[in-house]
Amino acid sequence: MNTRKTIILLLFMLIAISLTIIFTLMLQPQTMFLGEEFDVRVINSFRDNSSLPLVIWCTSPQGDLGGRALQEGDDFEWTAKIDLWSWMAEYTCTMKWDSKRKQFEAFKVSRDSNRCGSTKKCSWSVREDGFYFSSDEVYWTKDFSWL
CATH class of the missing domain: 1.20.5 (Single alpha-helices involved in coiled-coils or other helix-helix interfaces)
Incomplete structure (x- = not known):
């Protein structure tokens, strides 16, 4: 019994x-579901750095995404796909400009799956004073500074 x-x-x-x-x-x-995809874009939004590019190098949970030197207006983009192994994942980028260097989470599932909105666009505008986030590339919010 x-x-x-x-x-x-x-x-x-x-x-x-x-x-x-x-x-x-x-x-x-x-709520985020497995199989969802997010477009992540990092844009060089400096005003006058034609002689000094913004260097970016990114990694994902699956490995190296690569990198390049971005001139003004250039971008680096990829698709972050949420699968069984990456649902808590972070996509990290290292940025270098002149003597400044910053590592940041360009896409973090727990932080960005909702704020990237229904468009599933997660964009970053890198500027002289910091890093700005947008889900529509119209309204930008400063998330953090270079320091």
Whole structure:
């Protein structure tokens, strides 16, 4: 009899947890799902650095994304795909400009899956005074400085 009560209790708890998960997913339509893809773009938005490019090098959970030297207006972009192995992933870029160097998370699933919006665009404008984020490339918010 004791074993039977334990089994019933465990089944009840399993049903309660399952219903909680289902209702949570239904109430949060922007919840990230495996297989989602996000377009990540880093733009050199300096005003006058034609003789001094912005150097970028990025890595993903799957490995090296590569890099390049960006002149004014140039960009570096990739698609971040959320799979079973990268749902908590970070895509990290190292930026170098003159004597300044900064490593930052260009895409972090836990931070960006909602703020990149329905467009699933995550854009960065790198400027002399810092790094600006936008999901529409119209409105930009400064996230952090070079220092």
